[in-house]
Amino acid sequence: MATEGTTHHSRDILPEPTLHRLPWYLAYVSLLRAAGIEYVSSTQIARQINVDASMIAKDLSFLNIKGKTRIGYEVTSLEHVLQDFLGFKVGHNAVIIGVGSLGNSLIQDSGLTNYGLNIVAGFDIRPDLEGTSICGVPIYNIDELHRRLPALNASIGIVTVPVERAQEVSDLAVKAGIKALWNFTPFRITAPKGIVIQNTSIYSHLAVMYNRLGAGNTK
Ligand SMILES: NC(=O)c1ccc[n+]([C@@H]2O[C@H](COP(=O)([O-])OP(=O)(O)OC[C@H]3O[C@@H](n4cnc5c(N)ncnc54)[C@H](O)[C@@H]3O)[C@@H](O)[C@H]2O)c1
Incomplete structure (x- = not known):
């Protein structure tokens, strides 16, 4: 060798x-x-x-x-x-947009910090979530995103809202100063040039898996 x-x-x-x-x-x-x-x-x-x-x-x-x-x-x-x-040693601050089932799990996933991702706050429309915290991560009303973002020093927005809200919250996040969107909804969001978008729909992986299964090709 x-x-x-x-x-x-x-x-x-x-x-x-x-x-x-x-x-x-x-x-x-x-x-x-x-x-x-x-x-x-x-x-x-x-x-x-x-x-x-x-x-x-x-x-x-x-x-x-x-x-x-x-x-x-x-x-x-x-x-x-x-x-x-890979940038896993540097702490990248991120906010969760949509603190439902998936947003909650991501906040509780301590493994993400091993990959350099620090979730510093969550934002939602549900009034009952406002002022609460999950694993020490504060949850605010989505209306506060613009005002709170500078102090949170977060450049990444994690989009975990219902699919029909994906584009509107992404637009809101970009206006607030978010530079990268990690989108978990099945909707393929768009953003102005210069904004990094990572669409992570587990459902598209399912489509590939079903297709390969059907074709009898397991590779
Ligand atoms: N649950 C999962 O494991 C899972 C896995 C992969 C992808 N997804 C996708 O992630 C998204 C969220 O799924 P979920 O199961 O967590 O849904 P959910 O309904 O449990 O949570 C969605 C949350 O978004 C909030 N929300 C709605 N409109 C909002 C807005 N304008 N601004 C801020 N927050 C808002 C809701 O109040 C709710 O708390 C969906 O698009 C789903 O397809 C979910």
Whole structure:
């Protein structure tokens, strides 16, 4: 095996599929670190997570890390470099818009902080929620979003309202100063140029799964 990867240092042009795969490598490498394993090669990662070894080496070449010939990457360093590169070490403040069933679960999901996401407040229209808190996270009326956002220092809005409200609350959030929208509703929201949108509909994944099941192709 040759030296693992050449370094690119070109974060800006990182292809989206690579960005989707890097967290898989991180999850596996974290398991190895927890098991006390010191080195891992791209071939080993490939075997475990079923991604081509050459693709893994190419993906990792975007990071500021080099593997050693025959031994591979140092596990602890690779874990740190991946976490750092993916922005999981930096705290990103976010607000939840729509504190219903999903909004509640996300506020209670302590795992999100491991990925650098701090939920600092929730906003809803329900008067009974106003002034309450969930796991120490205060819940305010949606009308207060504009006024409260600067002090909350949050640039991310997590959209967990009923589907028919998705676009209107997104517009409101952008007007209030939100720079990125993580949308969990099935509606494909739009926003002005410069606003980052991440549409995360679990239902579209279901559609793919059903289709592949029907076609008898489980890949
Ligand atoms: N529940 C889940 O596990 C789940 C999973 C994936 C996606 N989703 C999607 O997430 C969205 C929310 O689902 P849910 O099950 O949490 O619904 P829910 O009805 O339990 O919660 C929606 C919340 O949004 C609030 N809301 C309504 N209009 C609002 C507005 N204009 N501003 C602020 N808050 C407002 C409601 O008062 C309510 O508390 C839906 O679009 C759903 O399709 C839900």
